[in-house]
Amino acid sequence: MNKVTLTLVVSLFAATAMAQTKKAPVKKAVAPPSVSMAPVLKNSLDSASYSFGIMMGNNLKGAGITSLNYSLLNKALTEAFKNEKAVLSTDEAQKAISNFFQESSKKQHAASIAAGKAFFEKNKQVAGVVTTASGLQYQVITPGTGAxxxxxxxxxxxxxxxxxxxxQFDSSYDRGEATPLSVNNVIPGWTEGLQLMPTGAKYKFFVPYALAYGERAAGPQIPAYSDLIFEIELISIEAK
Structure with missing residues (x-):
């Protein structure tokens, strides 16, 4: 008799006995909450080992990781210290970690990504908005006449x-001074957009996160996966 069958038989037997005796139902005992036993740190090795775990855990949590397969983590640590052959090469491990962080970050910012996608779908229907092959959108505020x-x-x-x-996260207007820069040394949305502008023009650019800072944050004001809007006025092309 397997475990499932035995459990079923016991349940049926108990139900029959209850029906025959017609006793009042007995409240189920509530199991006390499990208490995690504090680790016993006998020496400096124990203390250091436990501390490595604390530091690794806190660092990973700070990076947005909420859980891991702890048995595999421990196995990999053991293999590394024993110089045993790992299942993954160093390059494969780095790629797996990178992919995991990307997936985790995308889940964390899923609402923002969806909102951005909906914005660009709606914005491309606005009169005067042009969408390029890359997904960059722009609107001419002031046409220019220069090169x-x-x-x-x-x-x-x-x-x-x-x-x-x-x-608003940045403005050269607030600083009262135009900004010098190289067309090939800015985010991809700017590199593409600036080359569309005649000198003297002012454009409004709607930049998807993939053409901005991508999956990473840019300081405290620009979160990861941020779609951005820029008003850019091309003042001059500088002589080499």
Whole structure:
């Protein structure tokens, strides 16, 4: 008799006995909450080993990791210290960790990613908004009449940058001075967008996160997976 069958028989027997005796139902005993036993640290090796676990755990939690397969983690640590052959090479392990962080980060920012996608789908229907093959969107505020910069040109611009919700994170206008920069030394959305602008023009760019800072944050004001909006005024193309 297997465990499932035995459990079923016991349950039926108990139910029959209850029906025959017609006794009042007995409240089930509530098991006391399990108490985690504190580790016994007998020496400095024990203390250091436990401390490594604390530090690793806190660092991983700080990076957004909520759980791991702890038995495999312990196995891999043991194999490494014993110089045993690992299932994955160093390159494969690094790739697996990178993929895991990307998946974890995407789950964490899923709502923001979905909101950005919905914004761009709606925004491309707005009159005057142009969508390029890369997904960059722009709107001409003031047309220019001068030359357009090349892919390695040095330029001076005035600009204002905001998140999709309108939160401003940077502005050269507030600083009162145009910013010099190289077209090929900025985020991909700017590199593409600046080359579309005649000198003297002012454009509004809607930059998907993949053409901005991607999966990483950019300081405390720009979270990971942030779609950005820039108003850019091309002041001049600088002589080499």
């Amino acid at each position: 357009k910069p090349g892919p390695t040109a040095s330029v001076k611009v005035h600009y204002k940058g905001t998140l999709l919700d309108g939160t």
